[in-house]
Amino acid sequence: MSRKMKNKVVTNLTIERIASEGKCVGHHDGKVVFVTGVAPGDVVDVRITKGKSSFMEGEPVHFHQYSKDRIEPFCPHFGTCGGCKWQHINYDLQKNYKRQQVLDQFQRIAKVEIPEVLPILGSEKTRYYRNKLDFTFSNKKWLTLEQIRSEEDFDRNALGFHIPKMFDKIIDIDHCYLQGGISNEVRNELRAFALEKNYSFYDIRNQVGLLRNLIIRTTTTNQTMVIVQFGESDPERIQEVMEFLKNRFPEITSLLYVINTKGNETFHDLELITSSGLPYIEEEMEGLKFQIGPKSFYQTNSEQAYELYKVARDFADLKGDEIVYDLYTGTGTIANFLAKQAKQVIGVEYVAAAIEDAKVNSQINGIENTLFYAGDMKDILNEDFIQNHAAPDVIITDPPRAGMDEKVVQMLLRLAAPKVVYVSCNPATQARDLALLGEKYQVQKVQPVDMFPQTYHVENVVLLTLKK
Secondary structure (H helix, E strand, O other), X not given: OHXXXXXXXXXXXXXXXXXXXHOEEEEEOOEEEEEOOOOOOOEEEEEEEEEOOOEEEEEEEXXXXXXXXXXXXXXXXXOOEOOOOOXXXXXXXXXHHHHHHHHHHHXXXXXXXXXXXXXXXXXXXXXXXXXXXXXXXXXXXXXXXXXXXXXXXXXXXXXXXXXXXXXXXXXEOOOOOOOOOOHHHHHHHHHHHHHHHOOOXXXXXXXXXXXXXXXXXXXXXXXXXXXXXXXXXXXXXXXXXXHHHHHHOOOOOXXXXXEOOOOXXXXXXXXOEEEEEOOOEEEEEOXXXXXXXXXXXXXXXXHHHHHHXXXXXXXXXXXXXXXXXXXXXXXXXXXXXXXXXXXXXXXXXXXXHHHHHHHHHHHHOXXXXXXXXXXXXXXXXXXXXXXXXXXXXXXXXXXXOOOOOXXXXXXXXXXXXXXXXXXXXXXXXXXXXXXXXXXXXEEEEEEEEOOOOOOXXXXXXXXXXXXX
């Protein structure tokens, strides 16, 4: 029956609420229908794209009635580019839905007693809030159906974002509302320069082409890093590109490039060459400086990261004599942010380069009460580690989207620190881990933080204390 439903159209489906991953929910013949690109209150006809015994998935093909909560998207690329899927929902409702998402995940997965989830901390900026964007050069520009049917001969070179679920199709971006500063000008003028010079844009299927990727990073201190990734070693043309960017945009404080002939765009194992300026940019937070290199991780919304870290600091409630373990410390941003209020902070992180950044960030800020270790969390945080270091009074953990490895959770239970502050970018895996930590811990506070307006993503901070 489910296969028969595929490509069928369900008519007059009322969209009831938002579910996980930004999809919305309606019901048809007793089944849940997950629909993309709609808002609660819409009445739509939906083409079914996937049918299972208990649910279906679909996409809207006709709107009979629009939700009163809809607003007009401000970006002309909305609906094609997959970056800002909630532009059609007003920001107050976005925040409400994100808070509800946290509550739903905790009730469904964690199944532990929780206090009232605090009102979400919204982002002051709802546009131009990202400090890092990656753009891809491609000779496979995505065309609309209208363009294809017109049979016109379109230039297929593009510089922009991947079309969702189409690894080889790139939407050519004119203006992106995610990153401010000179980001749009750099992208557009570099594209125009490359077209004028007839440089080859990357062919991802055949893995050939000169221009492959463009990364732009910015800071609240008005510094800008630009990284150009080349798919071929062509010193003359590479030099032309670098000279163009240097001369056209003197605002660029860190201009780098990398030659990447691998099968993917990652460059953490490749040498980056500084063409001009410094090999890093600097961010500031409460007088602390953080060096951000081309391979460094830093929270993508700088201003809201400060709000997030303040929540973590408030939850930790340090008095000055505590030993703090900062797990998944990254470049040590939280560790260094908390260090002046603790006796010692010990940071642990899988990526060795990030740990080197963390040490540099302690050094340039004159912080002497931090220790940093690189390695797999579940391997480092063992009995020997516990024997050789003071027991933690507070544990800060900020794992990736997959959450903590179960061995790490078991070690937290073994350590039994009086407080655990759990920062998460994925409430579902956070809820799963809380279910395990519930053996010894109780949830005291829950604070959602919106780091990514116009998307369904939400950060969440939880304070856990040992059960009495």
